[in-house]
Amino acid sequence: xxxxxxxxxxxxxxxxxxxxxxxxxxxxxxxxxxxxxxxxxxxxxxxxxxxxxxxxxxxxxxxxxxxxxxxxxxxxxxxxxxxxxxxxxxxxxxxxxxxxxxxxxxxxxxxxxxxxxxxxxxxxxxxxxxxxxxxxxxxxxxxxxxxxxxxxxxxxxxxxxxxxxxxxxxxxxxxxxxxxxxxxxxxxxxxxxxxxxxxxxxxxxx
Amino acid sequence: xxxxxxxxxxxxxxxxxxxxxxxxxxxxxxxxxxxxxxxxxxxxxxxxxxxxxxxxxxxxxxxxxxxxxxxxxxxxxxxxxxxxxxxxxxxxxxxxxxxxxxxxxxxxxxxxxxxxxxxxxxxxxxxxxxxxxxxxxxxxxxxxxxxxxxxxxxxxxxxxxxxxxxxxxxxxxxxxxxxxxxxxxxxxxxxxxxxxxxxxxxxxxx
DNA sequence: CCATTCTGGATAGTGACACTTTCTACTATC
DNA sequence: GATAGTAGAAAGTGTCACTATCCAGAATGG
Numbered sequence: 166x167x168x169x170x171x172x173x174x175x176x177x178x179x180x181x182x183x184x185x186x187x188x189x190x191x192x193x194x195x196x197x198x199x200x201x202x203x204x205x206x207x208x209x210x211x212x213x214x215x216x217x218x219x220x221x222x223x224x225x226x227x228x229x230x231x232x233x234x235x236x237x238x239x240x241x242x243x244x245x246x247x248x249x250x251x252x253x254x255x256x257x258x259x260x261x262x263x264x265x266x267x268x269x270x271x272x273x274x275x276x277x278x279x280x281x282x283x284x285x286x287x288x289x290x291x292x293x294x295x296x297x298x299x300x301x302x303x304x305x306x307x308x309x310x311x312x313x314x315x316x317x318x319x320x321x322x323x324x325x326x327x328x329x330x331x332x333x334x335x336x337x338x339x340x341x342x343x344x345x346x347x348x349x350x351x352x353x354x355x356x357x358x359x360x361x362x363x364x365x366x367x368x369x370x371x
Numbered sequence: 372x373x374x375x376x377x378x379x380x381x382x383x384x385x386x387x388x389x390x391x392x393x394x395x396x397x398x399x400x401x402x403x404x405x406x407x408x409x410x411x412x413x414x415x416x417x418x419x420x421x422x423x424x425x426x427x428x429x430x431x432x433x434x435x436x437x438x439x440x441x442x443x444x445x446x447x448x449x450x451x452x453x454x455x456x457x458x459x460x461x462x463x464x465x466x467x468x469x470x471x472x473x474x475x476x477x478x479x480x481x482x483x484x485x486x487x488x489x490x491x492x493x494x495x496x497x498x499x500x501x502x503x504x505x506x507x508x509x510x511x512x513x514x515x516x517x518x519x520x521x522x523x524x525x526x527x528x529x530x531x532x533x534x535x536x537x538x539x540x541x542x543x544x545x546x547x548x549x550x551x552x553x554x555x556x557x558x559x560x561x562x563x564x565x566x567x568x569x570x571x572x573x574x575x576x577x
Numbered sequence: 578c579c580a581t582t583c584t585g586g587a588t589a590g591t592g593a594c595a596c597t598t599t600c601t602a603c604t605a606t607c
Numbered sequence: 608g609a610t611a612g613t614a615g616a617a618a619g620t621g622t623c624a625c626t627a628t629c630c631a632g633a634a635t636g637g
Contacts (some may be wrong), residue, residue, distance in 0.1 A: 169583070169632095183585080188624095190515065192583090200632055202584045217503045219624090220508060226624065245572045251563045256556075260426050280438050287563035291393075294556045298425045300548055301416075303537075310525035311560050312529040316522040321565035321621055323518040326574055331509075343507055345566070348515065350462075350500045352562065353555060355519050357457045358485060359527035360551070367531055368450045373605095375612070386597055389615080399614095406603050406614045425595095432595065569586095 166204045168194070175212045182212065190215050190229055214339065222346035228253035236338050246338045250345050255286050259293030266296035269307040277314055324348055372410045374400070381418045386556065390417065395419050396435055428552035442544050445554035451481045456551050462490050465499030472502035475513040485518055530554055 172179045183192045191211055194202030208293040211233075218224045218232060235241055262270070270292040274280055283289050291310075298306035324344055331340040378385045391397045397417055400408030417439075423431045424438060441455040443448055468476070476498040480486050488494050497516075504512035530550055538544040 167584075178626080180583095181624085184625060187586090196585090198584090198633065201583095201634085202585070213445070213506055216466075217507055221462075221503050222501055239375070242574075244570050247566060251566070254562075256427075260414070262566060279568060282567060285564065285567065287567075291557060291560040291564070294427055294553050294560065297427050297560050298549070298553050300419055301392070302425055303546070303549055303553075306533075306550075306553060307537075308549075309529060309533055310557060310561070313526060313558050314565065316526050317558065317561040318569075320439075320519060320522050321569040322560055324562075324566055325569045327512075327515055327571075330511075340392065343504070343509055343513075344515075345389040347500050347504050347509075347512060349559060349562070350517070350520040351497060351516060352519050352523065354493045354500065355516070355523040356526055356530075356555070356558065357461075358438065358488055358491065358497070358522040359492065359520065360453060361488060361493075362485060362528055362571045363524075363527040363531045364450050364453050367535075368448075368550055373613075384597085385613095387595085390596060394617090402614095404604070404613090407605085407612095408614070 166208070168202075170211065171204045172207060172259060175209055175216070177212055177216060177352070185215060186214070188226055188230060190233055191227065195261065218346060219341065221350045224253055224346075232342060236336075236342065241338070243337055243341065246341055248343065250342050252286055254288060254346065254349065259290035260297055262289070262292035262296035266292050266299055266307075270310075273307065273310050273314070277310065320348075321351065330366070331338050372414070374408070377410045377414060377418065381415055381422070383418055391418070391421060393434060394432055396439055397433065401467050413432065420549070423447065423549065424552060427556045428460060430459055430552075438502035438548060442542075442548065447544070449543055450549065450559070452547055453551065456548050458492055460552065460555065461496060466503055468498035468502035469505070472498050472505055472513075475501050476516075479513065479520070482517065526554075527556065 167173075168182060170177055171177075172182055175182075177185075182191065186193055191208060193205040194208065196202050215229055215233075218229045219226070224232070231253050232250055235246055236260050258322065270288060274283055274288065279288075295307050295310075298304070327344050328337065331337070372378075374388060377383075378388055381388075383391075388397065392399055395401050397414060399415065400410040401419070419437055421439075424435045425432070430438070437459050438456055441452055459505055476494060477489065480489055480494065501513050501516075520543075533550050534543065534547045537543070
């Protein structure tokens, strides 16, 4: 497969593929001459993954690069990939949390038995969210966290089941990346639909 | 309050405040002279809201403008604000869904009794997610939707409760905006924490 | 054989975005 | 009366994700 066919079957313009090659998001094709190279199914597959991460996951090109690096490192454990993917998906630098917000999040983590995750980036961005809520006068927002967490636990169990179910079929690591990124997008969309449904029922249509 | 004090108490640089004024994100202060204006608490409050939408919600300046416009329109109903906020938060243009993905989402909506929301942007982006999953070889991803939806319904109920609870205290519309945007960020962070917890339990630490 | 199309690789340019900088002509304050 | 601050306008900046242009050489169709 030459680059034009790769472009045709992926829908990604040739110059963009070249750009991804330059950025190390795609391995270079097998050289068959001074200015000729052949690409295979793995390239197509990788290209689709990159586009999914960018288009659906909203990852920057640099973040996709980090994910790819982890996928290609051979000595990486499943549990670690999750961390890298999650970090790549996180916001660049969450607003800093003041003491009160940090305390609320610390208490919350303690209630759930999640104390060990206090310095996880996700916990920090959670503290940032709570701090922002407080600055906006929404001091009771933190009380929502328990309900959100309850739902999240159910979702996470689903996520794990899904990944483990696919562990024979495919590359587990890639499945984990895909499930994490697509799951996020799906969940956000579904929350919107559920909100609109609830809102329509309680507050009346339009 | 002059602009420098507004800057100091919000942490937003003066030139940025001027930029927001130009973009209509902030109403102009009350003129007290040819080149002097006074800003009040409502300006500070608005400024904090703008920063929350940008920093936590990841909204573009244009999207924040749309939200502000709706908040300032007096004849708007609660249920409509939700739609505008949700649209402002959505990705610009989700990947197009092929027939198979559309069918799966249609079936899913029918199972939930959500047929009426088939042309909601959130439903479209959901179809885009499913289509992307299929392109990546994850045909069973759509089966996850029911579990996600179940969790989303619980979350949405929480969200509504929260907004209605605050309907006396504050501006309901603003509460809705804040709860929707911050809730999204909180939920995404919590899913990560829950995933890491589940992953640590099932797959072993580190 | 030869005109046209395509190739990998390098370099430079583009458009959107969210600010920043700089400017001018004033005004407030010490 | 020197210094700092102000509104408003215009131009500039840095980042990002491409996109365009070149080039020498290779593939392909007639």
